Amino acid sequence: MLVYFFLIIVGLFAGLIGSTIGIGGGLLIVPILSLAMKIPIHAAIGTSIVAVLATSVASSRRFIKKGVTNIPLGMVLEIPTTFGAILGSLLVVYIKNNILFAIFGIFVFAAGLFTFLKNRFKKPDPILSKVINGSFNKTSDTSKTTEKANSAIFDSEYYEETLKKHIKYHVVKLPAGLGISFFAGFFSGLLGIGGGIIKVPALNVIMDVPLKAATATSSFMIGITAVVSSIIYFYNGYINPLITILIVFGVLAGSTFGSFIAGKLAARNIAFIILTVFSIIGMLMFLRAFNILNY
């Protein structure tokens, strides 16, 4: 009975921290399940990917209702993402435990460092500022005009509640976005994470999608990407129903609560906590990879 309770707490913690600092819960679920609860890492990843899927379905609902999600863009980026996810998920079946621990350790540390820097030097969304200032996508270059015409079907708009105005934006550098999406899908399939930590910056910084729309589109995409990995994990028996449902309940409750408190925390204050927590997790995963931390 205590185990059930602990699993819900793990999910709750992952969902709460994940949504508060703007990453999925997967980066926390896998280390906790595999290191603290001694669940085989393949099964921990399988559990995590279903939890990621559930979180994506729950959170993308809200964005879709408000019309923030760019569905056409999400669909086109999903093609390379799902290819990447297939490759990553298939690779998991053949990768040894210690190698998976090492890859996860490196990824968690890199994600922690990135999130730390993002929060430490947090500034307003540059794309949104450009849209408001009217300096957005002004180009007379003919090659860029052709590119603009090609990606015009992905242009979109949404109502920005904080500014009380409609934000129209034009999507650029689609090929680069397609390439990065492949890697996001690959890591999602390999590590059982959502991949939002790669997708959101790519959409925002490279493809000129405002942060809110980038987050919404990424959230929508994560669900579809997670389907691919979930099917492969399900086939191979890496999804334990009991562990999974308890983690899902916890993550859903935690992410709902986390999204409420996210805006109330000072970004700079949580930056150090993120770096510390992720560094410790990354180091523990690495130690486990080389059998230094063995039990």
Add this chain to the structure above:
Amino acid sequence: MNRNLYKILTIGLVISLAFMIAGFTFGMFNNVSRENIFKISEDNIKLDKFISELKNNKEFDPLLLSSVGILIMIAIPVISVFFALTYFLIKKNYRLFVICIGVLLVLILSAIAGFLI
């Protein structure tokens, strides 16, 4: 489109969670696999075993009920892609229709890949 997609996601989520909760609750009463929940390779339900148990099992198994909930959860995004595909076809937006077909094909490919390995 957004309103209908929102409904699909919401209904799917509620049904999926209902199955999961039901499976878990019945499992609590039936003492199913309580001691062995961390045995991964033997006790987990692989798809072929899942289908055969669903067909042949005369006794009620709460784990199967939970697995159905998980499968519904996995199916929700697929249904949303189907919906988008139909919407773009009706709106005669063939470019986006083809893109949705592409996404569905890759999803089918993943199912085949999972089956083959």
